[in-house]
Amino acid sequence: MPNNNPLPNKERMKILRQHMPERPADVRNHDFLEVNLGFQSELAKQEALRCIACAKPTCMHECPVGVKVREFIDLILAGDYLGAAAKIREDNVLPAVTGRVCPQEEQCEGGCVLGKKGDSLAIGHLERFVADYEQKSGKLGLPAIAPPTGKKVAIVGSGPAGLTCAGDLIQKGHRVRVFEALHELGGVLVYGIPEFRLPKDIVRQEIDNMRKMGVEFETDVVVGKTVTIDELMQEEGYDAVFVATGAGLPQFLNVPGEHLNGVYSANEFLTRNNLMRAYRFPEFDEPVYDCRDRNVIVVGSGNTAMDAVRTSKRLGAKSATIVYRRTEAEMPARLEEVKHAKEEGIVFTMLTAPVEFIGDEKGWLRQARCQKMELGEPDASGRRRPVPIKGSEYLMDCDLAIIAVGTSANPLIQSTTPDLATNKWKYIQADPNTQRTSKPGVFAGGDIVTGGATVILAMGAGRRAAASVHQYLTTGVWETSIPAAETTTHS
Amino acid sequence: MFKILSTRQLATGIKQFVIEAPRISHKYQPGQFVILRLYDRGERIPLTIKAVDPQAGTITICVQSVGKTTHLLNLLEPGDSLLDVVGPLGKPSEIKNFGTVAIIAGSVGTAMAIPTTKALKQAGNHVIFIEGARRQDLVVLEDEIRAISDEPYILTDDGSYLEKGLVTHKLLQLLDSGRKIDFVLAVGPIPMMRAVADITKTRGIRTVVSLNSIMVDGTGMCGGCRVLVGNHSQFACVDGPEFEADQVNFDVLVQRNSMYRDAEHKSLDDFLANPERELALVRESCKLRELEEHAAVVPGGPHAK
Ligand SMILES: Cc1cc2nc3c(=O)[nH]c(=O)nc-3n(C[C@H](O)[C@H](O)[C@H](O)COP(=O)(O)OP(=O)(O)OC[C@H]3O[C@@H](n4cnc5c(N)ncnc54)[C@H](O)[C@@H]3O)c2cc1C
Ligand SMILES: Cc1cc2nc3c(=O)[nH]c(=O)nc-3n(C[C@H](O)[C@H](O)[C@H](O)COP(=O)(O)OP(=O)(O)OC[C@H]3O[C@@H](n4cnc5c(N)ncnc54)[C@H](O)[C@@H]3O)c2cc1C
Ligand code: SF4
Ligand code: SF4
Ligand code: FES
Numbered sequence: 192m193p194n195n196n197p198l199p200n201k202e203r204m205k206i207l208r209q210h211m212p213e214r215p216a217d218v219r220n221h222d223f224l225e226v227n228l229g230f231q232s233e234l235a236k237q238e239a240l241r242c243i244a245c246a247k248p249t250c251m252h253e254c255p256v257g258v259k260v261r262e263f264i265d266l267i268l269a270g271d272y273l274g275a276a277a278k279i280r281e282d283n284v285l286p287a288v289t290g291r292v293c294p295q296e297e298q299c300e301g302g303c304v305l306g307k308k309g310d311s312l313a314i315g316h317l318e319r320f321v322a323d324y325e326q327k328s329g330k331l332g333l334p335a336i337a338p339p340t341g342k343k344v345a346i347v348g349s350g351p352a353g354l355t356c357a358g359d360l361i362q363k364g365h366r367v368r369v370f371e372a373l374h375e376l377g378g379v380l381v382y383g384i385p386e387f388r389l390p391k392d393i394v395r396q397e398i399d400n401m402r403k404m405g406v407e408f409e410t411d412v413v414v415g416k417t418v419t420i421d422e423l424m425q426e427e428g429y430d431a432v433f434v435a436t437g438a439g440l441p442q443f444l445n446v447p448g449e450h451l452n453g454v455y456s457a458n459e460f461l462t463r464n465n466l467m468r469a470y471r472f473p474e475f476d477e478p479v480y481d482c483r484d485r486n487v488i489v490v491g492s493g494n495t496a497m498d499a500v501r502t503s504k505r506l507g508a509k510s511a512t513i514v515y516r517r518t519e520a521e522m523p524a525r526l527e528e529v530k531h532a533k534e535e536g537i538v539f540t541m542l543t544a545p546v547e548f549i550g551d552e553k554g555w556l557r558q559a560r561c562q563k564m565e566l567g568e569p570d571a572s573g574r575r576r577p578v579p580i581k582g583s584e585y586l587m588d589c590d591l592a593i594i595a596v597g598t599s600a601n602p603l604i605q606s607t608t609p610d611l612a613t614n615k616w617k618y619i620q621a622d623p624n625t626q627r628t629s630k631p632g633v634f635a636g637g638d639i640v641t642g643g644a645t646v647i648l649a650m651g652a653g654r655r656a657a658a659s660v661h662q663y664l665t666t667g668v669w670e671t672s673i674p675a676a677e678t679t680t681h682s
Numbered sequence: 683m684f685k686i687l688s689t690r691q692l693a694t695g696i697k698q699f700v701i702e703a704p705r706i707s708h709k710y711q712p713g714q715f716v717i718l719r720l721y722d723r724g725e726r727i728p729l730t731i732k733a734v735d736p737q738a739g740t741i742t743i744c745v746q747s748v749g750k751t752t753h754l755l756n757l758l759e760p761g762d763s764l765l766d767v768v769g770p771l772g773k774p775s776e777i778k779n780f781g782t783v784a785i786i787a788g789s790v791g792t793a794m795a796i797p798t799t800k801a802l803k804q805a806g807n808h809v810i811f812i813e814g815a816r817r818q819d820l821v822v823l824e825d826e827i828r829a830i831s832d833e834p835y836i837l838t839d840d841g842s843y844l845e846k847g848l849v850t851h852k853l854l855q856l857l858d859s860g861r862k863i864d865f866v867l868a869v870g871p872i873p874m875m876r877a878v879a880d881i882t883k884t885r886g887i888r889t890v891v892s893l894n895s896i897m898v899d900g901t902g903m904c905g906g907c908r909v910l911v912g913n914h915s916q917f918a919c920v921d922g923p924e925f926e927a928d929q930v931n932f933d934v935l936v937q938r939n940s941m942y943r944d945a946e947h948k949s950l951d952d953f954l955a956n957p958e959r960e961l962a963l964v965r966e967s968c969k970l971r972e973l974e975e976h977a978a979v980v981p982g983g984p985h986a987k
Binding site: 372 | 705706709719723724725726750751765766767768769770771898899901902903904905906908910915920931933934937938940941942944945946948949952
């Protein structure tokens, strides 16, 4: 393997991790422009110099899709940024997205040996750098497309799992059509993750690239309602279907007062702002709660909670507070989001859970009755279980409460496809290697199989599904580890 | 995109559209609705499907102008298109032979109730239809109502046309005269549905109401449409829109529907100041979508023709 690093290892390890340039916190928390500004080539090269090009690169093993980190870093050092981008694209078709939103500290960077003594290599920032460079250069090399096979594949859902699968299958020469329930393509990337973290133009650009490769898209189709899986296969001639519908059903706390005006699911709050652009009301028609001079609380502590609380701050909230029943150590959000949130003035109230929402006489939320918690024994997830402290209840003023405590499977497809086996939470059962379901010709992957996870894991599933669909279409052999659905579990 | 094939003015501020939407026309069942969006800055609003023609691949909707989006929609004419129409959404109405059914509808609710009424009639029910309107110029679809019901009653609040009175008066009158009614469907303004529910509850008549909560996606994803039914949160877009009237908390429905009142008024005022501008934006959005739909494809690629 070529080595373009001129420095001996010792020297490399003396260089400190380069800091991502970002917009000042007290400016950015008033607008929706991207927080991180990206590396310039000088910074990128300086950072790339830190890589000691391990013989057994543990970074790559910790990346869920095995991006060849060491090799793309070396190409950066050679100044071949387009080559670096192409190297990443061999394993990851949305590098401009993952470079921004992967939980790197748990994945590639978590595996980087530099992290043992000092700071790990800024792999995510470098991935983003080459992907952005590629997009700006306009020299995106579209991959070659194999001759038509005459086979047709339907993809349900245009999130990262569906897009990845579509991108891979079109290259194999199959005809691919993506069906999306909403009017815009991209799944959580467009309706969930805000503009200030992932500009929508980046997603749009990737989708345009897929259009150029020949992928067809049909929006406004709710599979299960507008058309069923069986109709797609029997009447519209699809030879295989990949179901990638995500885990979009909001969970509430099921405490009194949740119907008050001012209590939202994070899905609704984020969808109004991201998909419908309510933050630009009245230029855009969709309204959203007027946060100006209001106290906002967000219940939860994942990426969704961070996105919601930072959005409310940008909409002018007087106070924007995360309320979480465990402690900071257990928060599942990306480290960078937590850091950014704190810089932007978000308040973190830990070991606290709302038990009731209280409104005024007109039905508008005014307070939350909260309970203090302490950590007890670890639960099934390995995290210490929060235990209510008796007599600790108190009232917290809040005009807007956003519930971000997780999502579950949307059952529309499962309930209209009786031979698709699901587990007890209604997630679709799929083989972890082949993504095959119990139903011949039907594959599933992403959040609809695993429950809410990450962008890159969804992409990994899309990729495995594409390989497996291709194998099925070329051999005609259907084998699956998933037992037939018990039709009695569906009513 | 979804072409508007024909339109018909039904009453002051109420217009009917026939729209090309083949997929929806094939899957539709009475009681279901669509969500549509007019342009790239537009909101998504729910509208009941009034009829379909699967052979022609069309659906029919009736729209009453109340705020910006419905006013803007009602300016569109054949030749225009709707940017997004998704459906059919919601649970279909329960159709069976109840015996004698009374359909009680107000203003545009009349159009919304027609498909379910037809299906109930076909299922063998004796159909009483009570249509109420504030004034003569708001009475809609009279001929159709007469054609599909056994006992049509049309009332105006001010007596400017046919009988004077409220639909609830007519219902009470029928019940007090000893008429046996086995099932009631009420579709219309919330105060009317609540009044009907109050009357039938004390008499033990099963009653279903169609709830118009504010919606965004219409697929169960946002929870914004939640209503309090039997003291439990339900999502009107997937669990409804029809619910058992005696279980519905109408106060919460009224309260939640008032959530965006200030913004809605601002939108409408801005719009009325310059409707032509918005109309031009709608047409531009549709043009752009058309271009996108015919986007370039790789020569020799799998879907090159
Ligand atoms: C607010 C938020 C922030 C997040 N932040 C991060 C982050 O920083 N990093 C990270 O790695 N992960 C993050 N995640 C998680 C990540 O976005 C998801 O794990 C990932 O998007 C799952 O991809 P998917 O393709 O399985 O589904 P989705 O992205 O959910 O896409 C599913 C698509 O299917 C469509 N669909 C659903 N039902 C139907 C139907 N019946 N017919 C047709 N279409 C249908 C949906 O409309 C949607 O467009 C975040 C999630 C949220 C909600
Ligand atoms: C399942 C369902 C089916 C529907 N079917 C029809 C139909 O067939 N024909 C039709 O004309 N309308 C129907 N509606 C109502 C329609 O969706 C609303 O009138 C529309 O969303 C208003 O949009 P707007 O921007 O014009 O007005 P907005 O600016 O949103 O509202 C203007 C005023 O109208 C009232 N309003 C707001 N939202 C609603 C609502 N959801 N229902 C009733 N009043 C409201 C409020 O008083 C508000 O101040 C239906 C609603 C639902 C939920
Ligand atoms: S895809 Fe994600 S985990 Fe893999 S190398 Fe890139 S940033 Fe790291
Ligand atoms: S583990 Fe770290 S230092 Fe080693 S190759 Fe990977 S990025 Fe470079
Ligand atoms: S409209 Fe979003 S869940 Fe019903």
